[in-house]
Amino acid sequence: MLDKKQLRKKYYKIRKNNYYEISDNFFKPLINLLDKLFKKKKIYLSSYYPSNYEVNTINLFNLIKNKKKIKILLPVINLGDKLTFVKWDLLDILKVNKYGILEPAIKKKFLVPRVALIPLLAFDKKKFRLGYGKGYYDKFLGKYLKMNKNILTIGVAFSFQKYNKLPISKLDVKLDYILTEKGFIK
Numbered sequence: 001m002l003d004k005k006q007l008r009k010k011y012y013k014i015r016k017n018n019y020y021e022i023s024d025n026f027f028k029p030l031i032n033l034l035d036k037l038f039k040k041k042k043i044y045l046s047s048y049y050p051s052n053y054e055v056n057t058i059n060l061f062n063l064i065k066n067k068k069k070i071k072i073l074l075p076v077i078n079l080g081d082k083l084t085f086v087k088w089d090l091l092d093i094l095k096v097n098k099y100g101i102l103e104p105a106i107k108k109k110f111l112v113p114r115v116a117l118i119p120l121l122a123f124d125k126k127k128f129r130l131g132y133g134k135g136y137y138d139k140f141l142g143k144y145l146k147m148n149k150n151i152l153t154i155g156v157a158f159s160f161q162k163y164n165k166l167p168i169s170k171l172d173v174k175l176d177y178i179l180t181e182k183g184f185i186k
Contacts, residue, residue: 004167007130011121011161012052018160019053022181027060029183030154034070034115037152046073046085046113049094049102054119055156061090073113075136076103083136084110112144115152118175122163127175127185129155130166141173152176 002010034043045064050056064070073085077097086108095105118137120129131137145151153173159180178185 001167004130004133007163007166008121008133011130011163015053015121015158015161018158020158022056022059024059024063026055026179026181027063030060030117030179031063031067033184038069038114040069043070043115044073044085044087044111044113045070045115045117046075047117048119049074050119051101055158057117057156060117065090073111074104076107077136081134081136083140085113087111113151115154116141117179118153118155120155120157120161122161122166123155123157123175123178123185124163124166125185126165127155127178128166128168128172129175129178130163135171138171138173142171145173154179 034045047057047060048054050058061072064072072088072090074088076084076086077099078084086104088104093105094102097103116137118129118131120131122130129137141151141153145153153175155175155178157178157180159182161180
């Protein structure tokens with residue numbers, strides 16, 4: 001069995017070699033789920049600005065820009081290497097962080113998402129994810145899921161990123177759903 005470091009290298013290469021631009025249809029199951037679960041309630045939806053061959057969430061930003069009830073949050077790496085989320089609008093300025101990832105340039109009030117879209121390198125049938133190895137999302141979710149079990153967690157990936165059984169530790173957080181071009185994996 002491959003260890004996490006080997007799997008990260010393997011699945012980064014797989015994602016890079018198989019990447020393609022998705023259609024707007026990719027996010028339709030998500031929009032339908034949000035409409036069903038939250039009806040007219042305001043939702044803080046954390047996402048990510050795509051990099052390194054991740055599923056392109058810009059399509060999602062464009063799909064929901066007219067949905068007043070959905071407010072997008074993007075991750076920010078703060079002092080002490082803590083992941084937080086701040087409200088972001090489509091035309092807000094972004095800056096490059098220390099990992100080369102775009103994040104909001106203007107620091108705003110930290111908000112806790114109600115729904116968290118989470119990038120990943122690989123996922124398994126039990127809905128565990130393999131991230132980039134720094135543990136930002138697992139630490140954030142580990143802390144806030146203890147305080148608020150109502151955060152809906154959704155990994156965003158291509159179906160070719162599925163791995164049979166990922167090695168997991170006690171810090172790894174199981175996701176509620178995985179969204180791929182084939183729809184939700186529940």
